[in-house]
Amino acid sequence: MRVLALVLVSFILIKWVIFPVRVTGISMEPTYPDGRIKLVNRLIYRYSAPQRGDIVSIGEYGQTRREMYMKRIVALPGETYFIRDGFLHVNGQRLEEPYVVNRARWQVPPTTLGEDEYLVIGDNRGMHQMHHTFGRVERQYIVGKVIF
Amino acid sequence: LKTGLRLALLLALLAGGFWLWRVLFPGDEVLIRQRLQELAAAASFEPNEAPLVKVTNAARLANFFTPDGTVDVQPWGYQRAVLAGRDELRQAAVGVRNALASLTVEARNVEVTLTPETGQASVRFTLVGRSSRDPEPQSQEMRLDLRKLDGEWFIQRASTVEYLRP
Numbered sequence: 001m002r003v004l005a006l007v008l009v010s011f012i013l014i015k016w017v018i019f020p021v022r023v024t025g026i027s028m029e030p031t032y033p034d035g036r037i038k039l040v041n042r043l044i045y046r047y048s049a050p051q052r053g054d055i056v057s058i059g060e061y062g063q064t065r066r067e068m069y070m071k072r073i074v075a076l077p078g079e080t081y082f083i084r085d086g087f088l089h090v091n092g093q094r095l096e097e098p099y100v101v102n103r104a105r106w107q108v109p110p111t112t113l114g115e116d117e118y119l120v121i122g123d124n125r126g127m128h129q130m131h132h133t134f135g136r137v138e139r140q141y142i143v144g145k146v147i148f
Numbered sequence: 149l150k151t152g153l154r155l156a157l158l159l160a161l162l163a164g165g166f167w168l169w170r171v172l173f174p175g176d177e178v179l180i181r182q183r184l185q186e187l188a189a190a191a192s193f194e195p196n197e198a199p200l201v202k203v204t205n206a207a208r209l210a211n212f213f214t215p216d217g218t219v220d221v222q223p224w225g226y227q228r229a230v231l232a233g234r235d236e237l238r239q240a241a242v243g244v245r246n247a248l249a250s251l252t253v254e255a256r257n258v259e260v261t262l263t264p265e266t267g268q269a270s271v272r273f274t275l276v277g278r279s280s281r282d283p284e285p286q287s288q289e290m291r292l293d294l295r296k297l298d299g300e301w302f303i304q305r306a307s308t309v310e311y312l313r314p
Binding site: 136 | 284
């Protein structure tokens with residue numbers, strides 16, 4: 001009986017609450033190295049809004065397993081951001097980002113996020129800007145928060 | 149025992165017949181999935197492809213599309229590209245082969261939605277590309293709209309699905 005309950009709880013958790021993802025690529029280094037397995041909580045943003053600093057998976061949770069982006073939220077809806085020489089500024093203030101170790105000289109002009117938009121970037125800013133996928137994402141495409 | 153054996157044989161025969169039927173007459177979804185794998189193979193190329201092979205393979209790639217087929221894509225870091233018709237597609241395929249030393253393309257997480265009454269289908273998948281230019285694999289969500297012509301599936305429109313905007 002206990003085994004059955006355990007199997008049932010595990011099934012419910014994996015199906016509707018938590019799902020595993022494997023990190024592919026180097027854009028979240030050094031926080032998450034290539035190949036690391038992480039768990040994503042799908043329900044967390046049903047009850048609270050995504051916060052700055054959250055690492056999230058982005059995409060769609062479809063019938064099949066999908067590739068998703070894994071990025072960090074660095075600016076929130078309505079905020080204005082720009083990147084100058086690799087340093088991110090939000091609402092005129094330079095954002096402290098202790099998770100960024102290497103920094104290439106990225107340049108992004110000032111942009112204001114919409115009411116439903118978040119700015120997401122990977123932690124590996126030592127990459128060339130052209131090789132790093134980042135940008136604005138609508139909340140509907142934020143699937144969940146990486147928990148561990 | 150005899151009855152049991154006969155029943156088992158009958159079941160095995162039925163299973164074998166069903167398998168053979170599926171192999172000889174694959175359903176539309178199976179055909180589309182096969183077509184997608186062939187497309188990925190046609191889009192991939194090794195370094196030092198001979199010029200004639202380059203042109204032939206580019207033409208093969210264009211022939212996966214309907215004569216009026218279109219491509220409307222904007223992968224991350226690139227400008228939007230809109231192509232219409234097999235000639236433009238062929239030229240673009242040759243252009244990619246000239247620009248990159250090698251490319252490996254895979255279609256993952258394929259989801260097929262059929263509309264049998266209109267002879268159309270749409271496919272969502274993740275395109276994963278490894279090229280000589282990028283240090284890590286690039287993935288891109290894609291959507292294909294297909295049409296069945298003379299029993300064969302062709303791509304009418306290929307487009308990117310965007311989650312992140314610059």
